[in-house]
Amino acid sequence: MSDPQGRPTPQAPQPRRPVTPFSPPLRQTQPAVRPRLNYFKAVLIGLVGLYGVACAVNPKTYRFLDRVDLVFHEAGHLIFGFFGEFIGMLGGSLMQVMIPAVVTGYFLLHTQRWSGMVTLFWVGQSLFNVSVYVKDARAQALPLLGGEDVIHDWNWVLGKLHLLRWDQAIGALIYMAGLLAVVASVVGGLYFSLEDQAAEE
Numbered sequence: 773m774s775d776p777q778g779r780p781t782p783q784a785p786q787p788r789r790p791v792t793p794f795s796p797p798l799r800q801t802q803p804a805v806r807p808r809l810n811y812f813k814a815v816l817i818g819l820v821g822l823y824g825v826a827c828a829v830n831p832k833t834y835r836f837l838d839r840v841d842l843v844f845h846e847a848g849h850l851i852f853g854f855f856g857e858f859i860g861m862l863g864g865s866l867m868q869v870m871i872p873a874v875v876t877g878y879f880l881l882h883t884q885r886w887s888g889m890v891t892l893f894w895v896g897q898s899l900f901n902v903s904v905y906v907k908d909a910r911a912q913a914l915p916l917l918g919g920e921d922v923i924h925d926w927n928w929v930l931g932k933l934h935l936l937r938w939d940q941a942i943g944a945l946i947y948m949a950g951l952l953a954v955v956a957s958v959v960g961g962l963y964f965s966l967e968d969q970a971a972e973e
Contacts, residue, residue, distance in 0.1 A: 807966040813886055817961030820893050824954040831900040831947065841901050842917070844868040861928050865902045872898055889961035892953055899950030907943035910936060 827835065845864040852863025872894035879888035908914045909926040916922045930936040 810965045810967050813965040814962060817886075817889065817958060817965060820890060820961065821954075821958040824893055824896065824958065827897050827900050828951055828954060831904050831950075837894065837897050838901055841868040841898050844871045846917070858929070858932060861923070861925050864925055865905065869895060869898045869902065886961060886964040889957045889964060892960070893957035896950040896953030896957060899946050899953060903943045903947035903950060905943075906930075906946055907940055909939035909943075 826833075827837075845868040848863040848865070848867025848870075849860055852866065853860030855863075872891050876888050876891040876895060879885070879891060905914065906926045909924065909930050912924045912927055914924075916924065926939065927936070930939055930942070935942065
């Protein structure tokens with residue numbers, strides 16, 4: 773546009789948009805956490821550990837959990853007996869270890885780790901019990917439920933496998949597996965006795 777003399781008419785200045793500096797989005801910071809010891813769990817797993825020491829030092833001593841093991845042991849013979857004579861004879865020892873192992877797996881799958889460590893101890897104790905039975909395969913000195921006419925499970929099983937002379941070595945391996953389970957139980961139980969809490973500012 774121009775005036776009558778042909779000179780261009782100055783345009784009114786356009787308002788400039790304010791320039792804002794770029795700022796990245798703020799990150800939400802998580803509150804700091806620190807572990808707090810659950811004393812009830814720690815003391816309880818400590819008592820479990822003491823019981824484990826007693827079982828490891830003298831696994832032949834008949835204790836409370838051995839009675840529980842015996843119930844599942846006898847049930848194992850009945851249940852696994854449907855699958856044949858060999859698995860039925862082996863099923864007693866299998867069942868008494870499988871039950872606490874399944875319970876442990878359930879707790880771990882449902883993120884109840886401390887409870888899983890407690891039942892892992894039961895797995896170890898049951899392995900101690902089985903190791904004593906295996907080591908007795910040749911001597912057959914242990915008193916068995918049902919009297920003298922009852923077949924000794926591990927004498928029969930190892931005899932079928934031609935491994936009877938290895939009863940002490942096999943029993944020792946089972947004992948070591950039980951010892952590892954007990955140690956893992958106590959160490960894991962103490963670790964999972966620590967619970968996170970928000971740190972005070």
